[in-house]
Amino acid sequence: MADRLQAVKGMNDALPPETAKWNFVERRCRAVLESHGYREIRTPLCEYTQLFARSIGEATDIVEKEMYTFDDRDGRSLTLRPEGTAGVVRAYIEHSIAKSEPVSRWYYIGPMYRHERMQKGRYRQFTQVGCEVFGIAEPTIDAELCAMLAALLQDLGVQNVTCYVNSLGRGDDRTAYREALTAYLEGHVEELCEDCRRRLGQSPLRVLDCKVAGCAAVAANAPAILDHLGEASRAHFDGVRRALEALEVRYEVDPHMVRGLDYYTGTIFELRGEGGTLGSQNAICGGGRYDGLVEQLGGPATPAVGFAMGLERLALVVPGEPETFEPGLDVFLAHHGDEARLWALTTAERIRRLGYRADMDHRQSSMKTQLKRADRLHARLVLVAGEQEIAARKVALRDMASGTQREIAADDLDAEIKRSLA
Ligand code: AMP
DSSP: OOOOOOOOTTOOOOOTTHHHHHHHHHHHHHHHHHHTTOEEOOOOSEEEHHHHHHHHOTTSHIIIIIOEEEEOTTSOEEEEOSSSHHHHHHHHHHTTHHHHOSOEEEEEEEEEEOOOOOBTTBOSEEEEEEEEEESOOSHHHHHHHHHHHHHHHHHTTOOSEEEEEEEOOOHHHHHHHHHHHHHHHHTTGGGSOHHHHHHTTTOGGGGGGOOSHHHHHHHHTSOOGGGGOOHHHHHHHHHHHHHHHHTTOOEEEOTTOOOSOTTOOSEEEEEEEOSSTTTTOOEEEEEEEOTTHHHHTTSOOOOEEEEEEEHHHHHHHSOSOGGGGSOOOSEEEEEOSHHHHHHHHHHHHHHHHTTOOEEEOOSOOOHHHHHHHHHHTTOSEEEEEOHHHHHTTEEEEEETTTOOEEEEEGGGHHHHHHHHHO
16 A cells, blocks of 8 residues: 655644634734734745854754755755744845835744754744834834734733743843853853753853753853843833833743844843643744844844744634634525526525625535535525425525524515625
């Protein structure tokens, strides 16, 4: 027997009714983001590999171990995007957006790819909704992003989410902190995993992000970057906190949070769900400032801040069984005989043009089977017609909620349907 074909490990199909819940979540995301002035950008799934190496950072887990990288037929190295910001920044620079608008608010929704160890809430293809704001250096926008996310989660009925914030400081602060951190880590080198020992000289901050238990224990007592912030960074972070308080966003400072990408500067934040649904993968969303990235990738110096949220994780914490998100059917047309089937076919089309959802059975099914199907599809109304009814230009209209059925003239059908579904 031939091998059974299967989806790639870690890349999942989304089937109905799950897709109905997904679409609901996506629609709410778009509505909330657009209400804040964000406009959608779509970038390719695939970029030249160097874009990710130069933005996310050579010494990060993503670039070192998790990218899907391959040569195309021209021998150029391409990578399936592991996150959205790099491609968006590339597009921002490539299209000289800074010249035509001082502030850009963009959002994206789409699949990302990382060859990660799989567990609940962690996949190799996953979907992120993300926002990027270019051109605003003020701390109030950082807080507005957190408040928008809190509002979105509330709108979706998600409870028990806390916003954690920290600041990674700017260039000078980082240099001072790196020294203090490196000195501390060197004193604990024996307790670190092999990767962290290797990265220690190049990228000591990555140790704070390592998931290995020994490294996490060392990280818990490491010096905090907040104690090494210069005046400007401290003032910015205070500004973020004041704005969060004004917006009444529940938040906590997590002085050990660093996040797994190198491009962050200044404020970083994460929204984590409490209470177990997500297990250890409880980060629903993460983001922060990346004031240096546009320039680093060849664009004009541009302050920027953004976040990305995992839609799979979000859907896991949004309450409601997937079935309840399916739209249901307004009218099912049951028929008996060839003439009646043609009548059902054309009438269904007409009903759809009135703006209702209509369906029928095209097979030669018994009336009983058709009515069962109407029930399974949660149809609100069923129209029943046989040869005699068609000849007499009549049809039976059954209201599935009340179980009542009455005969109506075919000519009155549209008005009767509108009245019954009002
Ligand atoms: P990051 O791009 O790593 O900052 O992640 C931002 C958000 O994307 C996380 O908070 C998760 O919700 C989601 N995410 C990241 N990696 C994965 C993954 N492998 N599987 C599912 N969701 C993920």
